[in-house]
Amino acid sequence: MDRLLEEIPRFFNYYNMIFIGQAFFYTTAMSFIGCTVGFAAGFGLAVMRHERIFRSLVLRLLAITYTEIFRRIPFLVKLMVVFFAFQLSGLEVSMFTVAVTTVALSAAAFASENVRAGLESVHDNQWDAAEAMNMGGLTALRRVVLPQSWPVIIPPSMTYSVGLVKSTSIASQIGVLELTYAAKVMTNKGFSAFLCYGTILVLYFVLCFSLNRFAAWLETRLDPTRHRPA
């Protein structure tokens, strides 16, 4: 305990703060960019495979194949595949890009499935009515079906995003300077593991907690019944 107290001022010095701050930034950026891009792509996949919107069998098969494969591969394996794929392609990219790409690919597969389930939770008769009134598939999606799907789509998406934030720690394996990697470096510098991992634990918590708050806000924001008088 005394050793711990004695370590604290040294641990929280300016350079270490910058270092951990940077790691926090990378974890956040990796999660944020990966999830945003991934969810947008996954949303596109779910729309592509929906028979009331697009009638192309090829699009549907492509979307389903991607979703079903990528949903089932562990994060670490995906990370390695992306890493070697970039190497093979000869593109010189940072490890950070490799990690963000992996997060995005994972989120896309999950979102595709999750959005599909959300769209399917809306009764077919809503599509029928829209179609009978000459509403196009995308208009019906935006005006009728999606507003009713959000309550099904958002909660699992947010749970998944929190899971992904945690998975980004695996990127330390390929040397991305993110929170877990920073903790390793700090322990190697001789600081106690308790202090190092305790610090990043707090930071992971801050990140995931903010995400949960955001989810709660989004849920009320997109609640189709929100305009109703009580």
Next chain:
Amino acid sequence: MTQLVIDRLSAAYGATPVLQDVDLTVERGEIVSVIGPSGSGKSTLLRVLVGLLLPVAGTVTVAGHKVDYRSRRDLRAVRDRIAIVFQQYNLFQNMTALRNVTIAPTVVKRRAPAEVTAEAETLLAKVGLADKTKSYPDQLSGGQQQRVAIARALALKPEVLLLDEVTSALDPELVGEVLDTIRLLAREGMTMLIVSHEMGFVREVADRVLFMADGRVVEVGRPKQIFDEPQAARTRDFVSRILRH
């Protein structure tokens, strides 16, 4: 003038035939009531007409134009002319009654919102729902929902209105309200195809009655003919059953 010609129309869900060689000609302003046992294909007939189910054979001619249900242009055109009120109403659950009525005219037909809203309010008043414009479908009774669905269909200014089971899902005291609306439309000369088993109403409002069973037309005639002197045995059975009911 002839508004609608259905000629040897057949349709199927997968491999199960649901409509077989259905023939019907409807004059402009005419009201034809479709009756028949549950599962006889009445809803399916209406769905085929608005292009929600592709026919496997036969033709539909609307206002002199033969409809190719595979062509997007024809689909758009036919849906501009024919509006449907579904058996389950199919109101958009995320919209108020008023929005349900205004959405297609504003979003699909791109008409001016102010003008459309004024029209929609008039229509909702016409079906007796002036005080329910801000209610959501799940805050309305079945009869009220059905009348919103009728207002929504009318906002599209159709030439032909298809009404599926306009009375069966309603409490007896609500039947009156919906039927009043339909009588009003009848007086205004709207062409209608009405699925209804409300015998008194059908007698009063329909010009002709079409009796269907197992996806086929069994008999077509004046209401008096169908109800009082049915020719086919199946019609007699069915009519006596709903009369006793």
